[in-house]
Each structure stands twice: as structure tokens, then as C-alpha cells.
Amino acid sequence: MKAYWRLTWAQLLLFARNKNTIIWSLLLPIFMMLALGTFLGDGTGTDQFQLNVTVADEDDTSYSRNLVKELSKTGGLNVSETSRASGLAQVKQGNAEVFVLLKKGMGKRLSTEGKAGKSEPLVELYLDQSNPAVAEIGSTVIREEVDRFNKEAVNYQPPVETKLVNIQTRPLGYIDFLVPGILSLMILSNNLNGVAATIASWRERGILRRMQGTPLKSSTFIAGQITARVLLNGLQAVTVLLVGYFVFDVHVYGSWMLLLMFILLGTLTFMSIGFIIASLARTPESASPIAGLVTFPMIFVGGIFFPVRDLPGLLQPLVKAIPIGYLTDALRGVMNEGATLPQLWVPATVLGAWLLISFTIATLTFRWDVK
Template identity: 35%
Template sequence: EAQSPVHRQVTVIYNQGRAQESAAGQTIIQHVLDEITFAEGNISERYSIEPIPVDSRNLKFIDFLMPGVVAMSIMQMGLFSVAFSFVQLKSRGVLRRLQATPILPASFIFAQVFTRLSVSILQTLVLVGLAVVAFDVHLEGNLGIMLLLALLGGGVFVSMGFAVSGWARTEDVAAPVANAIALPMMFLSGVFFPRDAMPEPLRAVADFLPLSYLADALRNVAVDGASLWSQWENVLGLTVWLAVTFFIAVRLFRWE
């Protein structure tokens, strides 16, 4: 009576993100196992492959860096452009003279905010497009979600810029204040490297910075394909910062 063949399984872990290469590799491995079976002369005990897929997208450092750079550019645009331009207009008396014109002050402020938020959208599109075309960055998530996050983050840093311009009377004062706010966030918010490498006390503070919320949300969408709802904690953090900075900006802003 003929014995049914016994299959001796060999586990093969393969990257399901590279289907063609994985299939070719499994074919080669199976061929080698068949050769071993024939060489042993025991046809009743054959080797067989047990494939186990894993999700490995072969991420590069640029994939991690790109969302952080986008977040940093939004911060710099909102904070520095508003702070410097409005302090300059205030020191030259332009804002005071503007009050004598038919233009409503609220309309002027709205136009400035709208312009800078539009720039946030545009620079996000440019940076993401450049990363995809020039550096072969693979965008996993929805670009529309990234643009919504850019709008929210832009609102936070524009409000922060108005707060600085309201407190500072000259450009010489505005520059160090804006830098004192921006530079710590650039290095503590996980823009260039993961915050996991930080000491725990420092990380506990860095996790609550507005740039951390924005960079994390953009990175989760771009790299992991996360939905907007899954980023509710980061969105909530940005919303709280928006409310706080807007309140401070309203209290500090002066036309002269």
C-alpha cells in the first residue's frame, strides 16, 4: 500500500508590498526544496512552503521627514510672516492711518488671515509634490486630509503671529520673541527625528507643543494612511491651541 506523501513545512516570511519579487523568491525556494527532496530519495516526505505575509513598505528617512518639513513651513509662514509684517505696519503708522479709510479693520485682518492660510495650502501642495516627484516619496494617505490639517495648523500659527505682533512694538523686539517660540518647537516637536529618543521629562512637554500635534497628524496621514477621525487627539490639541492663541492675540493686538 502506497503511503501518502508527508509535507514538511518551511515557513517563508515575505513582503506583501512587493508581490512580484516575493512570488519569484517563493518559486526559487520551492525549487530548491524539491531538489533537496529528490537528493534525499524520500519522495514520501516532501517539503512545502508556508508563506506568511508582512506589511513592509521600505520607508526611507525622507518619508518620515517630509510631513515634518511641511508642518515646520506652516509654522514659519504663520508665525514669522504675520509677526514681522504687522509690527512693521504698526511701527510705520500704516495701521493707524488705515483706521481713517473706509476699509473696515476686520475686513483687513480677514484678508491677511485668508492670504496666509491660502499660502499654507499652496506650500503644502508644493512640498508634497516635490517630495513625490524628486524624492520618490510614496503618499499613503489622502492629500485632502493633509490640506485640512494644514488649514488648522496655519490658523494656530497665524494667531500666534498676531499675538507676537500685538505685544512687540518694533521689529527688533518681534524677531527674538518669534525665534524664542519657533526654535524650541523645531527641535522638540519631532520634525527631524522621532521624539521617542528624548528623555521622558522633555518628551512629556514636547508632546503638547502645537507643532508636535501638526507634525504627528500630517505624518500619520502621509505615512500610515490614517483617516481624519483617527487623528482626533491631534486635531483636538490643535483646536485648543487655536482657541488659546486666538484669545491671546485678541487681548494683545493693538493698531498703534
């Protein structure tokens, strides 16, 4: 037992003294969360797009001025007034996505309540079609706003109306989706990549061989590694959650014990996979590429930065097979939805199966020395 605690303490000291560990395992995830959370949306559920729109009001009536005000209030639109020539130039130069021209006569036509008959359009949109996504969003938002403004001006009463009902019980934004993904990425990288590189390095340098020559049991060595990394992951997870809470107001709506349980389960699973890679690799130089080959696909198909349902159908079988997706879903379920263990029995079962299989393989393939 004394050897176990000494090994655990020694490993924690190695973590604290290794600048790369602090930078890559703690500061980098926090930086990613701050950068993505700032640029893509916060926890308040605000718009995740922002279009620069220039407007030239050549009509200059109460109707046209009210339309400009309504456009300015529309979420996602950054509206500024300018002249026709300046507005066209800004779109051509890429300084604005949409230029709206309100032509003279718009107010007069609205005052007749549509009785003047059909004639030329008095609202023109100028867009750069080389960016179809932005052009489609901009034209759709502005046309809907103009259509609503037209109906209000002529007092249009639709015979059939629709009602929007929000069933979201909590104010969730992209940052609430992102933070559990950052936790999964941190657990994956710290344990799979970290264990593979560390164990392969110690084996090549003869550290494991010298340990083998002592009364130290392999089970005690592995237990010390597991304990140290579990403590490190717990500290990192709490740090990330605290930054998310104080900077973006991200909450954990579920059980903290259940959240820590899945962090522990993910840590053990990816540590076991890391031990397998360390056993397959003969040198640290070969361990890192093998670990990268395993982790790189997981980062993009594990639901870390975007929902897995957005992935092509061809990748869905891979998503259902790898453990990172289930870990991310479980963390997201606990944090965002307040899910309980019975509701998360599928990810818990899959992660447990991965842990059992990978730990068994790691035990059978582990070696102290380079063969």
C-alpha cells in the first residue's frame, strides 16, 4: 500500500513539473472553450450568425424609416444606413453581406393599401452569390421581415395562423453544448495519448525494467497510474466547469456524482486503450503517431464540436462503435438535461463494455521491457 501511494504521489509531481502537461491538458481546452464560446455563441442562446446589412433609404417616408427600424431590431442583422453607391461598394468589397435599397415611392404605395396594382419592386436586395449560405440566410431573413411589414401596413388578417411553442425548459446555447465536448476531448487526449507516450518512453529508457526488478507488482504500478490520472482529470474537469460557469454561466443541471462517475468511466476506458497502444509501440516516436491515428477520427465523429446527427450517413456506423461519442452524450445528458443513470444506461453499458475489453487486452499485452 505504501508503494501505491508513493507511485501516485510521484506521478502527480511529474504532472506538476511537466510544462507540456499543464499547457496541453489544461490551458489548451480552456482556451478552446473561451475562443469557440466567444465567437460562436454564449450560454444565453443568442444568435449564432451575424450579417452586416447596409440600407439606402431613398424614399425617406415614415413607412421606409419604420422598415429600417424593424430591420435593425431583427436578431442576427447588423444594420447601418448609407447611400446607394456606398452600399453597393461595401457588398462588392466584402465589407457587408447584403445591401437593401428602399426605392422612392414605397411609402406612397403602402398608403394606398395595395390598391395601386402590381408594378415594379420598390425594395431591392443586392447580395454576393459566391457565398450561397450567407446569401440564402440574408435574403430569407430580410424578405420575411419585409413581408411582415407589408402585412402590418395593410392590416392583413390571415385566415389560418401558426403559433410557435418553445418546449426548451432551460436557456441552452452553443456553449452549453460545447463544454461537455471539451471535457470529453480532455479525457480522451490526456489518457489515451498521455498514457501511450509516457509508458512507451519509460519502457525505452529502462524505467519499467528497473521497476520490474523490485518487489513492485504490475497491478500496483497500474493502480498508481490510474489514481494519479483520475485525480488530474477530476481537477481539470472542475477547472473547466468553473470557467464555463463564471464566464458563460454554464450550469450542471444533473447529478454531480453521476457526472464524476462518467468522467471516471471515460478515464479508465481511454487509459486502457492507451496501455494497449503503449504495448504495440516499440518506441515513443511510434506511440504518438499510433495514438494520433486513433484519436484524430474520434475528435471529428464523436460529437465534440457539433451533433453527430449532422454527420453523413456513411459515418453513422463508426459513430455507434467508438466510445467517445457515448462519453460525450452522457456528459451532455447530465449537464444539459439533468439525465439520470437509468436514462443513460446505453452509454454507461457501452463504455463499461469498452473498459472491460480494452482492460483485458491491455493486461494481456502489457510488457515491462522492449522485446
